[in-house]
Amino acid sequence: MKIFVCIKQVPDTETKIKISPDQTGIDTAGIKWVMNPYDEYAVEEANKLRDANPGSQVWVLSVGPKARVVESLRTALAMGADEAIVVNGEGLDNLSTAKALAEVIKAEGGAKVIFSGKLAIDDNSSSVSQMMAEFLNVPHTTVVSKFNFNGENVLVERDIEGGAKEVVQMMTPAVVAANKGLNMPRYASLPGIMKAKKKVIKEVEFASLNIPASDIKVKYTGFALPPEKPAVKMISGDASAQASELVKLLRDEAKVL
Amino acid sequence: MGKILVFAEHTNGKLKRSAQELLQAAAASGNTVVAVAFGSHAGDVTAALGHNGASEVHVVKDAALDAYNPESFTANIAAIIAKVQPSIILASASSTGKDLFPRVAARLGVGVASDCTSLTISGDNVTAVKPMYSGKCFATVNFENSSTKIVLMRANQLPVAAADTSKTANVIENAAATVDLKTLVKEIVKGASEKLDLTEANIIVSGGRGLKEAANFKVLNDLADVLGATVGASRAVVDAGWVGHGMQVGQTGKTVAPTLYIAVGISGAIQHLAGMSGSKVIVAINNDPNAPIFQKATYGIVGDALEIVPKLTEEFKKALHH
Numbered sequence: 001m002k003i004f005v006c007i008k009q010v011p012d013t014e015t016k017i018k019i020s021p022d023q024t025g026i027d028t029a030g031i032k033w034v035m036n037p038y039d040e041y042a043v044e045e046a047n048k049l050r051d052a053n054p055g056s057q058v059w060v061l062s063v064g065p066k067a068r069v070v071e072s073l074r075t076a077l078a079m080g081a082d083e084a085i086v087v088n089g090e091g092l093d094n095l096s097t098a099k100a101l102a103e104v105i106k107a108e109g110g111a112k113v114i115f116s117g118k119l120a121i122d123d124n125s126s127s128v129s130q131m132m133a134e135f136l137n138v139p140h141t142t143v144v145s146k147f148n149f150n151g152e153n154v155l156v157e158r159d160i161e162g163g164a165k166e167v168v169q170m171m172t173p174a175v176v177a178a179n180k181g182l183n184m185p186r187y188a189s190l191p192g193i194m195k196a197k198k199k200v201i202k203e204v205e206f207a208s209l210n211i212p213a214s215d216i217k218v219k220y221t222g223f224a225l226p227p228e229k230p231a232v233k234m235i236s237g238d239a240s241a242q243a244s245e246l247v248k249l250l251r252d253e254a255k256v257l
Numbered sequence: 258m259g260k261i262l263v264f265a266e267h268t269n270g271k272l273k274r275s276a277q278e279l280l281q282a283a284a285a286s287g288n289t290v291v292a293v294a295f296g297s298h299a300g301d302v303t304a305a306l307g308h309n310g311a312s313e314v315h316v317v318k319d320a321a322l323d324a325y326n327p328e329s330f331t332a333n334i335a336a337i338i339a340k341v342q343p344s345i346i347l348a349s350a351s352s353t354g355k356d357l358f359p360r361v362a363a364r365l366g367v368g369v370a371s372d373c374t375s376l377t378i379s380g381d382n383v384t385a386v387k388p389m390y391s392g393k394c395f396a397t398v399n400f401e402n403s404s405t406k407i408v409l410m411r412a413n414q415l416p417v418a419a420a421d422t423s424k425t426a427n428v429i430e431n432a433a434a435t436v437d438l439k440t441l442v443k444e445i446v447k448g449a450s451e452k453l454d455l456t457e458a459n460i461i462v463s464g465g466r467g468l469k470e471a472a473n474f475k476v477l478n479d480l481a482d483v484l485g486a487t488v489g490a491s492r493a494v495v496d497a498g499w500v501g502h503g504m505q506v507g508q509t510g511k512t513v514a515p516t517l518y519i520a521v522g523i524s525g526a527i528q529h530l531a532g533m534s535g536s537k538v539i540v541a542i543n544n545d546p547n548a549p550i551f552q553k554a555t556y557g558i559v560g561d562a563l564e565i566v567p568k569l570t571e572e573f574k575k576a577l578h579h
Contacts (some may be wrong), residue, residue: 013527017393020305026390037509064493068269082463095363099415117398121508123396125371127359132326134363139439140327142356146503154444160352161456163448163503166324180509181502199348217368222397223389226534232541232554242558243568246540247576255516255574256536 001053004131005046005103007039007082009072010122019223026206026223032097035072038117040185041178042081044113045147048183050057051248053149059111061094063087063206070201077196078188084199088207094123096211098131103209106240113174116141117178123220125194126177133175140175141168145182221245259344259381261288264334264358266349270301275349275457277309280413284310286378288377291341292426295322295333300428305489307426314426315341319433324442325353331360332434338365343405344381350409351456353496358407368408370398374414374514374535383393383408391508391531410456411535413514448503450487455506456488460517463533465491465564466524467543471499477521477565487512498522507532522562523549540567563577 010015012034013027018027035043043060043163060071060076066088071082085108087100107109114136119126122184133140145165146157154174158166159181160227169187233249235242261283265276266361274290274559292311295303299316300343306314316338334357338346342555348354350372362369373385374395384406385398400406455461462481464474474488481488490499506513508528523529523560526547533539534553541554542562551557558565 011390013391013531017390019394063338091569093368094359095366095368098363102573121391124368124387124391124512126355127371130356130359131451134331134360141440143352146449157446159503160445161448161454162323162450162452163501165446165448166442167444167446169443174439180505213511215366217362217366217403218370219268219399219401220396221391221399222386223394224396225394226388226392229553229555230298232551232557234551234557234559239560239564239568242560243565243572246556246569247572248556250517250538250540251576254517254555256538257573 001056003046003049003056003058003107003115004105004111005039005042005062005076006114006128007057007062007072007076008120009064009069010034010036010120011135013121014076019225023223024221029171033071035069035097036152037056037121038115038119038178038180039097041180041182042115042117042181043076043079043081044185045178048171049113049149054192056251057082059086059108061085061101062188063089063100065090065091066115066203072196073201074221078192079186080192083202085202085204091208093216094125095131095217096215098128098133099215100206100209101128101132101134101210104204112151113172114175116177119178128176129177136173138173138175139170141170142177143179145179147176147182150169153256169196186208260341261286262338262341262343263288263290263292264346264354265292265302265306266351266353267294267298267302271304272283272305272382273349274417275351275412277417277420279347279349279410280306280309280311281416281417282378286442288345288378288381289313291343293334293337295330296320297323303426303428303544305420307412307424308420308422310424311426314428315431316428317431317433321433324445325440326440326442327356327360328438328440329436330357331364332430332436334361334507336434337431338405343521345378345383346405348407348409349449350411354409362407365405367407368400368403369409371396373408373410376410388535392534398535411514413516417505449501452487453502455487455489455504455513456512457542458513460484460486461489461513461515462486462519462521463489463491463523464494464521465523466493469563472523473563474500476563480566480573482571483570483577491506491529500554521566522550523550525553527565
């Protein structure tokens with residue numbers, strides 16, 4: 001069976017973010033790009049599913065500017081994915097990205113299970129997986145921390161508020177968006193890295209998918225850094241004095257009690 | 258002026274604070290506010306929906322909608338949207354809201370702004386502001402080519418005034434939409450805590466490695482009980498198995514924005530700061546004066562957490578009883 005994983009390339013968490021002069025985005029000079037952390041769980045689960053079902057293949061798919069996004073696809077290949085496709089496109093939103101992913105998956109003959117991360121840490125939107133599932137007319141579950149496939153249906157656990165979990169069964173094909181806890185992603189092996197370097201990544205132009213510009217529904221503007229926080233007020237004294245002073249400040253100065 | 262549809266989440270018939278926030282913001286804009294509530298207890302919230310600003314309420318009182326199912330919820334909300342024709346939809350960026358509305362947006366061919374922290378409604382247009390790159394910057398979300406604009410707001414971002422009990426809403430009962438379900442929610446396994454979720458909590462007390470061992474979370478639980486707070490944790494102690502992942506605040510855990518966040522024995526790795534820097538007032542208690550958490554804190558205490566926290570609990574007890 002065919003298993004797809006949709007990944008996104010994002011700035012590394014440690015990267016310092018600077019705003020572009022026209023405030024329509026961030027200054028990408030000097031940014032270290034990595035695979036979205038939640039997508040690593042998705043790649044790992046896809047690999048595990050393939051390994052448990054001989055004859056299966058893992059296809060990893062990403063939308064973005066080709067030149068840099070292929071690096072994250074190579075990371076996924078080094079982790080064990082079999083094939084990779086890059087959709088070359090820029091200036092897209094969640095909906096148009098989801099449509100592109102769905103179109104490419106359809107063109108490749110569909111998939112039994114499609115994995116992704118529960119959200120991308122750049123815009124925190126947690127939207128693309130559900131939109132893609134809708135465009136493919138298949139069920140989805142997000143925030144998944146446990147996955148099982150019995151040959152026909154998938155059984156997953158979805159993390160919800162208060163530490164509670166929903167146990168959800170879906171008919172396949174199905175979209176599964178991974179949360180932390182689903183697995184421990186494997187490190188890329190040296191032979192894996194060597195193999196990934198040589199692999200030919202299939203290229204698709206976003207423009208060739210015939211998705212109209214009117215399918216871009218959301219635009220981000222007015223990028224700004226958060227306001228500077230006033231310096232911390234340190235409370236000195238022994239433990240008793242510190243405790244009573246803090247409560248006083250929270251009540252009388254911060255007024256949060 | 259147009260109509261704003263508010264998806265009103267409730268717990269067994271008790272309206273969530275996040276729903277009150279959205280209803281009151283919608284009503285303040287001068288638009289007509291239409292609320293939607295699902296499930297066998299939906300009838301119990303219609304009065305509260307009216308008190309908070311809805312003039313019309315659509316309910317689907319079907320027990321099949323007591324538990325969230327993406328397919329049935331999408332079909333039912335889409336049917337009501339088709340009837341109401343709102344220009345704006347407001348919902349909470351909760352487990353349900355974040356899962357449901359992107360799918361609804363794809364079905365309707367409209368835009369969705371998820372995880373927003375403020376919104377500006379003018380006439381039947383809306384823009385929203387959301388944190389980007391783990392709160393390192395903010396951006397304004399603008400809609401285009403979108404007949405309906407969907408905004409999902411984080412909880413505790415908008416003010417809530419006392420509800421006006423003289424106001425009532427016109428209640429419309431809807432039959433449940435028929436859906437050929439491919440998704441079955443078999444069971445809901447309850448979490449250990451009956452408290453408010455971290456993402457909804459107004460006060461959070463979080464613990465890290467500085468607590469030295471798992472058993473010492475007891476001192477945080479005692480403090481949280483006095484404050485009516487929810488207990489969170491750093492990634493280090495979740496990975497060490499002291500507490501469950503549901504309690505993790507930060508990059509690979511939950512993003513929280515309470516009024517008061519008390520970080521106990523947490524050094525403040527960037528992954529942790531990413532999840533809590535939106536908190537209004539931050540208290541840091543740590544034995545290392547150079548811990549990065551102090552750079553984000555409003556108030557800082559250098560000292561032994563195990564010595565200070567029990568004293569703090571006693572002080573809060575006194576302060577809150579007067």
